[in-house]
Amino acid sequence: MAKSLPIIDMQDISSDKKIAKSLERWGCFRLVNHGIPPQLLSEIMAIGRTLMELPVEMKGLNVHKDRSFGYIPVNMTSSMEVMMKYSKAIYDLTKKLGIKLMEGLGLESEDLFKDWPCLMKFNKYNNNPETVGLTGAITHSDKGFFTILLDDELVNGLEMLDDQTNEFIPANPIPGSFLVNAGDIAKAWSNGRICNVKHRVQCNEPRVRYSITFFVLGPRNAKVETPSKLVDSQQPPLYVPFHFEEYCALRTSTKFIQGEVLDLFREKADLVVADVFDEIFVNN
Numbered sequence: 001m002a003k004s005l006p007i008i009d010m011q012d013i014s015s016d017k018k019i020a021k022s023l024e025r026w027g028c029f030r031l032v033n034h035g036i037p038p039q040l041l042s043e044i045m046a047i048g049r050t051l052m053e054l055p056v057e058m059k060g061l062n063v064h065k066d067r068s069f070g071y072i073p074v075n076m077t078s079s080m081e082v083m084m085k086y087s088k089a090i091y092d093l094t095k096k097l098g099i100k101l102m103e104g105l106g107l108e109s110e111d112l113f114k115d116w117p118c119l120m121k122f123n124k125y126n127n128n129p130e131t132v133g134l135t136g137a138i139t140h141s142d143k144g145f146f147t148i149l150l151d152d153e154l155v156n157g158l159e160m161l162d163d164q165t166n167e168f169i170p171a172n173p174i175p176g177s178f179l180v181n182a183g184d185i186a187k188a189w190s191n192g193r194i195c196n197v198k199h200r201v202q203c204n205e206p207r208v209r210y211s212i213t214f215f216v217l218g219p220r221n222a223k224v225e226t227p228s229k230l231v232d233s234q235q236p237p238l239y240v241p242f243h244f245e246e247y248c249a250l251r252t253s254t255k256f257i258q259g260e261v262l263d264l265f266r267e268k269a270d271l272v273v274a275d276v277f278d279e280i281f282v283n284n
């Protein structure tokens with residue numbers, strides 16, 4: 001039977017343990033019965049599509065210094081309400097997921113992501129007959145802690161890497177669900193227990209694909225530090241505490257997008273660092 005990714009029902013009484021286990025084994029799971037109404041999911045998806053389809057001249061009116069921050073035309077103010085509603089709902093959901101993860105790992109039940117910066121991103125894959133078989137998003141890990149992805153219900157393409165067998169497993173959509181995956185910060189925070197799953201998006205059919213990602217990034221004004229309970233003589237600390245911004249700057253400057261930069265923050269990093277810098281040198 002073909003391998004498939006874990007599906008977790010948020011209302012299941014053992015969901016906390018299942019969340020921790022799935023993140024350790026796969027670095028991801030599909031989340032169902034999460035409590036965000038399907039109507040709100042359809043509304044935010046519709047807004048994503050509308051924004052993506054705006055004429056180029058209108059998108060050019062974007063005045064943000066970082067051009068990737070996008071543009072919302074004034075006649076779409078009602079969309080702002082939906083966006084605020086959605087971001088609040090999804091932020092509350094990540095808070096619950098953080099608490100469940102803490103409990104699932106046998107840690108004190110607390111709001112892990114309190115005051116952490118988050119980012120919402122709309123994606124469009126211009127799939128067409130010429131792009132079938134090509135890659136829409138190359139293999140990468142996400143740099144933050146958690147990503148909550150609302151994927152296209154009709155057009156598949158997302159694939160998650162099983163790091164035990166090195167094969168890609170399709171994350172086929174389930175209407176009304178989210179795909180939750182862990183990123184580099186989760187791996188460092190958990191002392192290497194959580195998998196920062198690598199993933200990619202393939203074009204399998206000539207139909208445009210939309211998705212919305214909500215990234216829970218890293219601690220604000222504090223270092224990424226492993227809870228003491230996850231460290232002992234059997235599992236000595238793997239990483240020195242570091243700031244999320246520091247991590248992002250290195251990931252950007254090295255252009256390594258699969259979590260390799262975590263090696264620069266390893267305890268006793270002298271040897272590893274030399275290796276990574278060699279690679280950077282070779283790659284440039």
Ligand SMILES: O=C(O)CCC(=O)C(=O)O
Nearest residue numbers: 123142151158201211213
């Ligand atoms: O569009 C998708 O399904 C995945 C997007 C993604 O991996 C990302 O934005 O980091």
Ligand SMILES: [Fe+2]
Nearest residue numbers: 140141142199
């Ligand atoms: Fe990603």
